[in-house]
Amino acid sequence: MLAYTYVAQGRFALQDKPKPVIQDPRDAVVRVTLSSICTSDLHIKHGSVPRAVPGITVGHEMVGVVEAVGDAVSSVRPGDRVAVNVETFCGDCFFCRNGWVNNCTDPNGGWALGCRIDGGQAEYVRVPYADQGLTRIPDEVTDRQALFVGDILATGFWAARISEIGREDTVLILGAGPTGLCTLQCVLLRQPKQVIVCEIDPARRDFVRENYPNVCITTPDKVIGLTQKLGEHGGADRVLEVAGTPETFRLAWQCARPNAIVTVVALYNEPQTLPLPEMYGKNLTFKTGGVDGCDCREILDLIAAGKLDTTALITHTFPLSDIAAAYDLFEQRRDGVVKVAIFNDQGN
Ligand SMILES: [Zn+2]
Ligand SMILES: [Zn+2]
Numbered sequence: 097m098l099a100y101t102y103v104a105q106g107r108f109a110l111q112d113k114p115k116p117v118i119q120d121p122r123d124a125v126v127r128v129t130l131s132s133i134c135t136s137d138l139h140i141k142h143g144s145v146p147r148a149v150p151g152i153t154v155g156h157e158m159v160g161v162v163e164a165v166g167d168a169v170s171s172v173r174p175g176d177r178v179a180v181n182v183e184t185f186c187g188d189c190f191f192c193r194n195g196w197v198n199n200c201t202d203p204n205g206g207w208a209l210g211c212r213i214d215g216g217q218a219e220y221v222r223v224p225y226a227d228q229g230l231t232r233i234p235d236e237v238t239d240r241q242a243l244f245v246g247d248i249l250a251t252g253f254w255a256a257r258i259s260e261i262g263r264e265d266t267v268l269i270l271g272a273g274p275t276g277l278c279t280l281q282c283v284l285l286r287q288p289k290q291v292i293v294c295e296i297d298p299a300r301r302d303f304v305r306e307n308y309p310n311v312c313i314t315t316p317d318k319v320i321g322l323t324q325k326l327g328e329h330g331g332a333d334r335v336l337e338v339a340g341t342p343e344t345f346r347l348a349w350q351c352a353r354p355n356a357i358v359t360v361v362a363l364y365n366e367p368q369t370l371p372l373p374e375m376y377g378k379n380l381t382f383k384t385g386g387v388d389g390c391d392c393r394e395i396l397d398l399i400a401a402g403k404l405d406t407t408a409l410i411t412h413t414f415p416l417s418d419i420a421a422a423y424d425l426f427e428q429r430r431d432g433v434v435k436v437a438i439f440n441d442q443g444n
Contacts, residue, residue, distance in 0.1 A: 108154060148212070197389060267290070269292070
């Protein structure tokens with residue numbers, strides 16, 4: 097089967113590999129129907145994910161159809177359409193039982209698919225702990241609607257959940273890339289009083305304006321003044337930092353009002369500085385990512401109910417055989433790309 101593979105630093109290639117098989121009674125093998133490319137894949141390509149192993153099939157955002165299951169799998173059967181979770185988790189350890197599945201103590205716990213074990217930019221993928229890692233897609237939800245459920249939509253949903261957003265809150269989201277947009281949709285579900293999105297890229301600002309007309313959009317140079325003006329208590333009640341630059345990290349706490357919650361979703365390339373003397377007396381609460389991706393059932397139900405829809409994020413579609421062109425477009429951010437969908441064109 098075709099599998100997009102991390103060959104060496106700076107190089108991915110479409111290779112022919114054996115179809116994956118069940119290795120453990122808790123495994124499932126899924127025929128991938130649609131996958132996507134995430135910024136984390138680019139981090140692997142450029143060598144900034146040390147745990148990623150050369151030779152691995154990349155890809156951790158995908159949906160598909162169950163092809164085979166091990167004897168211990170009970171939640172899905174062959175033929176079921178499923179969303180695949182980015183995280184591998186046992187469901188049984190201390191962290192899993194508390195809902196902190198990102199910290200699952202299994203050797204492959206956390207983000208393993210497409211990083212430490214073969215992922216889903218391929219015709220087939222083996223999913224360990226299938227009862228936890230797969231969620232049946234309701235019949236009325238399409239593959240395109242479900243594509244982001246296991247990764248960026250799970251991230252946005254988790255970020256909105258841990259930010260404890262209330263109806264009276266002014267919420268600031270820093271960054272309107274794909275994860276920022278998913279976070280925005282999940283924040284809107286909580287119906288805060290107002291939402292401000294700060295984004296440096298004009299094309300991304302236009303995308304927010306077109307798709308989320310009730311959201312206030314601003315730029316990094318104006319965001320402090322705006323949150324002070326619009327927030328009733330000297331700043332934003334909740335700040336979600338989804339951009340990942342030193343500037344946005346600084347803006348996150350600067351725009352927060354005293355006693356606000358600042359949720360850091362972004363992944364940084366370098367350590368960031370918390371200037372505690374400057375923020376003394378602000379009494380901020382910081383919460384930090386990775387996602388605990390254990391809300392996929394709820395997210396799919398919200399999509400089925402018409403309350404969440406991320407299909408507008410899919411701006412381009414490519415066949416698996418042409419995935420290199422999709423990467424090129426995504427990485428160079430050409431042609432207004434937000435997310436790409438890769439469909440399996442290999443004779444299924
Ligand atoms: Zn991702
Ligand atoms: Zn666990």
